[in-house]
Structures are given as C-alpha cells and as structure tokens.
Amino acid sequence: MSIVRIENVSKRYRLGEQEVAALRGVSVSIEQGEFVAIAGPSGSGKTTLLNMIGCIDTPTGGRVVVDGQDVTGRSPDQLADLRARTLGFIFQTFNLLPVLSAEENVEYPLVNIQHLPREERRRRVAYFLDMVGLTRFAKHRPNQLSGGQRQRVAIARALATRPKIVLADEPTANLDHQSGEGILQLMKEINHHSGTTFIFSTHDARVIAMADRVVRVSDGEVVGEESNR
Numbered sequence: 565m566s567i568v569r570i571e572n573v574s575k576r577y578r579l580g581e582q583e584v585a586a587l588r589g590v591s592v593s594i595e596q597g598e599f600v601a602i603a604g605p606s607g608s609g610k611t612t613l614l615n616m617i618g619c620i621d622t623p624t625g626g627r628v629v630v631d632g633q634d635v636t637g638r639s640p641d642q643l644a645d646l647r648a649r650t651l652g653f654i655f656q657t658f659n660l661l662p663v664l665s666a667e668e669n670v671e672y673p674l675v676n677i678q679h680l681p682r683e684e685r686r687r688r689v690a691y692f693l694d695m696v697g698l699t700r701f702a703k704h705r706p707n708q709l710s711g712g713q714r715q716r717v718a719i720a721r722a723l724a725t726r727p728k729i730v731l732a733d734e735p736t737a738n739l740d741h742q743s744g745e746g747i748l749q750l751m752k753e754i755n756h757h758s759g760t761t762f763i764f765s766t767h768d769a770r771v772i773a774m775a776d777r778v779v780r781v782s783d784g785e786v787v788g789e790e791s792n793r
C-alpha cells in the first residue's frame with residue numbers, strides 16, 4: 565500500500581481578479597521508505613504539492629490519501645491530528661524557535677503528546693541530537709549555530725515524534741553546497757537506516773542526483789519520473 569497517493573489533484577489560487585493554477589491534475593504515489601525528490605523550477609508547484617501531502621492546504625479537486633486516510637473533507641482538527649501523528653516537517657528557513665536551545669527545539673513537538681513521560685522525552689531528544697551529530701551543541705541557541713547545524717536541529721525535531729513521513733521543502737536552499745550535500749547525505753542515511761519516508765523539493769541538480777527517485781514538475785504538472793537506484 566502506498567503511504568501517499570495523490571490522485572488527479574488540482575489547486576487553484578485566486579489572486580484578486582486572477583486565478584493561478586498551481587497544480588493541474590497531478591497524480592503520484594509514494595511507497596513507504598522511499599527517498600523522493602520533487603524537482604522543478606521556481607513556481608512549478610513543488611511547495612503546493614508538498615502542502616497537499618502535508619495536509620497544510622486542501623486541493624481544489626482530486627484526492628489526497630496519506631497513510632491510508634483520505635484527507636479530503638477532513639476537519640482542521642482531524643488534519644492537525646494526522647499531521648502530528650504521521651508527518652514531520654523541515655523548512656528552507658529552518659524555522660527554529662530563536663529563544664530555545666537546540667535540545668529544547670527538538671523537545672518542543674513532544675511536549676503536546678499525551679502520555680509521553682518526561683524521561684522518554686529527554687531520552688528521545690538525546691537520541692536524535694546524537695543522530696544528527698549535535699550532542700555537543702545541545703545547549704546552543706539557533707543564532708549560535710551554523711546554517712547546516714540549524715538544519716540538523718530541524719531534522720532531529722522532525723524525527724522526534726517518529727513520523728512515517730518527513731516532508732522537506734527546499735531543505736538545502738539556504739545552505740552552501742557542501743552543507744547542503746551533508747544535510748542530504750544525513751537525510752539519506754536516516755532514510756536507509758530507519759525506513760522513514762522522505763519527500764523533499766529542490767531545484768538544485770546536485771541534490772536531485774542524490775534522490776532515489778525524482779518526480780519532475782513543471783507548470784503545475786508532473787512531466788517525468790526517474791529512478792536513480
């Protein structure tokens with residue numbers, strides 16, 4: 565069973581008098597454990613597609629099925645619940661809370677999980693900070709970390725809830741090439757090691773080359789697929 569099924573999805577945005585078709589009849593399926601790049605030029609619809617998978621936005625037409633659940637017509641509360649249980653997010657701009665330390669940022673999404681003892685929370689924070697190689701930087705705040713280190717904190721935070729799927733919107737866009745490749749390599753190792761599904765968007769050819777599978781989008785449509793395995 566596919567962990568993500570996008571069936572003939574369209575998304576139109578209204579901008580004053582104008583209507584923008586961000587997605588036009590997109591269909592794509594992603595299997596559990598895949599490491600997939602959504603690749604395409606600026607404005608091609610990558611973020612919109614990730615927002616559909618992440619239940620952050622709803623389609624104008626078509627069907628979105630995440631982890632066996634048809635998300636069309638779900639209430640905001642039901643979508644928030646699905647997001648919290650199934651999805652982890654990594655952003656281009658890291659989106660860390662500036663007043664919190666690295667370990668507090670990683671702990672943050674765990675605080676609202678009911679019946680998760682404090683001890684287990686602490687154990688998980690230590691485990692995932694170690695996984696991304698930042699144990700030494702646990703007490704540092706984001707402005708005391710490099711871009712690559714900040715993105716590592718964001719990866720640990722995304723993984724802390726043990727999601728089945730991690731969505732990363734242009735995770736390397738604000739990093740130099742070397743840090744970007746390091747981040748991709750880390751995501752890939754975690755994917756291979758844990759079986760967590762990773763879906764990320766990019767327009768960087770070097771990052772595209774590191775994906776196991778590439779879904780190419782252009783002007784709101786899927787225009788090709790490649791396997792790099």
Ligand SMILES: Nc1ncnc2c1ncn2[C@@H]1O[C@H](COP(=O)(O)OP(=O)(O)OP(=O)(O)O)[C@@H](O)[C@H]1O
Nearest residue numbers: 577578579584586605606607608609610611612613
């Ligand atoms: N909230 C919105 N309101 C109106 N138009 C939007 C909105 N969000 C996206 N669009 C339009 O939809 C199209 C696809 O945008 P999207 O952000 O998905 O592209 P992208 O491939 O992620 O681009 P980039 O690589 O620059 O982030 C663009 O034409 C964009 O201007």
